[in-house]
Amino acid sequence: MDKSLLFFVGFSCFLLIHGVKAEDCNHLTETDNTRFQSFKALVPEEQPYRTAYHFQSLKNWLNGPMYYNGVYHLFYQYNPHSALFGEGMVWAHSASYDFINWISLDHALVPSEPFDAISCWSGSTTILPGNKPVILYTGIDANYNQVQNLATPKNRSDPLLVEWVKYSGNPLMTPPNGVNGDNFRDPTTAWQGPDGTWKVVIGSYSNKQGVAILYQSKDFVNWTMHPEPLYSASKTTMWECPDFFPVSITSTNGVDASVANPSVRHVMKASFNSHDYYIVGTYDNEQEKFLPDADFTGTSSDLRIDYGKFYASKTFFDSKTNRRILWAWVNESDSSEDDKQKGWSGLQAIPRKVWLDRAGKQLVQWPVEELNNLRDNQVDIYGKHLARGSIFEVSGITASQVDTEIMFELPELEETGFMDTSLVDPHLICDRQDSSVTGKYGPFGLFALATKDLKERTAIFFRIFRSDNRYVVLMCSEQKRLVTGSFHNYPQLCYESSTLI
Ligand SMILES: *[C@@H]1O[C@H](CO)[C@@H](O)[C@H](O)[C@H]1NC(C)=O
Numbered sequence: 001m002d003k004s005l006l007f008f009v010g011f012s013c014f015l016l017i018h019g020v021k022a023e024d025c026n027h028l029t030e031t032d033n034t035r036f037q038s039f040k041a042l043v044p045e046e047q048p049y050r051t052a053y054h055f056q057s058l059k060n061w062l063n064g065p066m067y068y069n070g071v072y073h074l075f076y077q078y079n080p081h082s083a084l085f086g087e088g089m090v091w092a093h094s095a096s097y098d099f100i101n102w103i104s105l106d107h108a109l110v111p112s113e114p115f116d117a118i119s120c121w122s123g124s125t126t127i128l129p130g131n132k133p134v135i136l137y138t139g140i141d142a143n144y145n146q147v148q149n150l151a152t153p154k155n156r157s158d159p160l161l162v163e164w165v166k167y168s169g170n171p172l173m174t175p176p177n178g179v180n181g182d183n184f185r186d187p188t189t190a191w192q193g194p195d196g197t198w199k200v201v202i203g204s205y206s207n208k209q210g211v212a213i214l215y216q217s218k219d220f221v222n223w224t225m226h227p228e229p230l231y232s233a234s235k236t237t238m239w240e241c242p243d244f245f246p247v248s249i250t251s252t253n254g255v256d257a258s259v260a261n262p263s264v265r266h267v268m269k270a271s272f273n274s275h276d277y278y279i280v281g282t283y284d285n286e287q288e289k290f291l292p293d294a295d296f297t298g299t300s301s302d303l304r305i306d307y308g309k310f311y312a313s314k315t316f317f318d319s320k321t322n323r324r325i326l327w328a329w330v331n332e333s334d335s336s337e338d339d340k341q342k343g344w345s346g347l348q349a350i351p352r353k354v355w356l357d358r359a360g361k362q363l364v365q366w367p368v369e370e371l372n373n374l375r376d377n378q379v380d381i382y383g384k385h386l387a388r389g390s391i392f393e394v395s396g397i398t399a400s401q402v403d404t405e406i407m408f409e410l411p412e413l414e415e416t417g418f419m420d421t422s423l424v425d426p427h428l429i430c431d432r433q434d435s436s437v438t439g440k441y442g443p444f445g446l447f448a449l450a451t452k453d454l455k456e457r458t459a460i461f462f463r464i465f466r467s468d469n470r471y472v473v474l475m476c477s478e479q480k481r482l483v484t485g486s487f488h489n490y491p492q493l494c495y496e497s498s499t500l501i
């Protein structure tokens with residue numbers, strides 16, 4: 001790739017870069033998959049847009065990650081027939097001992113029975129007592145209704161859990177009264193109440209509200225719908241891939257899904273309108289009440305897991321390292337025609353550890369530390385002084401695949417412009433003041449994937465404002481690219497929460 005990585009600034013600063021050349025770092029991809037060997041996606045010169053750090057297949061969509069007996073598993077939605085979404089979706093399966101190198105395995109679930117005749121759609125894994133992993137997934141049945149099914153490993157002693165057996169009593173849950181057969185999907189990881197009752201929520205849309213329908217079971221097989229949903233929100237549409245999990249209020253460690261006591265708060269995440277939104281609140285495990293600090297408002301002030309292309313995220317508790325890890329699917333911006341030509345579409349985002357911020361109001365996330373093992377070909381630049389309006393190119397790296405750490409040192413902050421953050425929507429600022437609009441403190445940051453003339457580039461940039469008695473850092477990202485000769489601007493809004501400096 002002849003794309004560059006450049007720094008651009010409006011004032012002097014210091015910076016530090018750890019770059020890696022990631023041409024050798026394709027471990028997260030599935031290069032050892034013999035089923036894909038003949039596919040042109042594996043020829044890098046012909047497929048410059050394949051990633052090196054990200055888990056990627058021909059086509060993927062997230063189901064659920066899992067840790068079991070020393071092995072990490074990723075189950076993902078995969079269309080064996082096409083680079084586009086379609087009928088016949090399966091649960092593809094990969095496993096890893098180190099979260100970096102992945103082994104592609106046979107599909108865990110493929111359509112075969114009346115209860116999943118058309119497709120095996122998303123769901124989750126749960127580890128039952130006695131260290132017994134199970135899958136709950138949505139089947140598209142022969143009548144195109146969405147139903148929930150159970151599957152268990154054929155042999156729990158198989159370290160990679162390759163073969164899965166569908167329960168003969170499927171389906172376990174069918175669309176209840178008032179719920180359309182195409183609005184009932186994506187069971188969460190189940191959790192257990194103090195009396196041993198299992199609970200799970202199913203994403204839905206009913207009475208013009210996005211809903212997390214709650215089911216309970218004593219034995220994981222016979223499920224009864226709770227009269228009240230665990231949560232519903234009028235300002236939301238159909239909930240896909242809901243996720244409900246506890247986060248510690250005192251530690252960055254994760255906790256198991258069944259923990260519900262004063263040491264934790266609970267996060268309810270739902271995917272709708274192409275984004276992953278969440279609310280934080282208190283969960284009463286006995287009364288089955290989830291009381292969030294605030295409801296979804298249907299505005300851009302609702303908390304999102306990520307502000308880029310990012311959907312259908314799922315978390316799991318990694319009992320090996322006591323982390324809660326979040327993994328999401330990245331839908332690209334390519335057209336269906338482009339996807340068909342490439343022969344693939346979609347990839348997994350970088351997996352992140354998630355925890356609760358000190359104020360207990362929102363999630364904090366950081367790439368899993370295993371990712372550092374992919375670092376190679378380090379490029380360090382220290383104490384670089386960047387004058388206003390300057391652009392500085394980092395040499396010695398492949399800009400399309402680089403892991404960067406930067407530290408900016410900013411002088412004379414007191415002259416920063418004022419912004420009343422309670423009145424101003426940060427998304428609008430990113431949108432209206434793109435990387436070409438100069439301000440008092442910013443923009444400064446990175447141009448990634450930049451052509452020499454800078455007409456095609458992805459800017460990741462910052463602006464600093466004063467707001468009452470603190471400074472606020474605004475982070476935006478924006479893509480500008482050339483499409484078949486004509487110039488297109490794809491602004492992509494990105495906001496990192498206000499940070500005290
Ligand atoms: C289950 O897997 C273990 C470990 O691979 C193997 O030794 C055993 O023979 C398998 N059992 C059956 C019934 O296939």
Ligand SMILES: *[C@@H]1O[C@H](CO)[C@@H](O)[C@H](O)[C@H]1NC(C)=O
Nearest residue numbers: 216217218219221222223224
């Ligand atoms: C299923 O569970 C419900 C609620 O606990 C119970 O009333 C019903 O008898 C159970 N059905 C079976 C077949 O066990």
Ligand SMILES: *[C@@H]1O[C@H](CO)[C@@H](O)[C@H](O)[C@H]1NC(C)=O
Nearest residue numbers: 274275311331332333334335
């Ligand atoms: C994925 O991206 C395509 C192209 O940008 C868009 O048309 C589609 O709605 C997206 N799908 C989801 C589920 O976000």
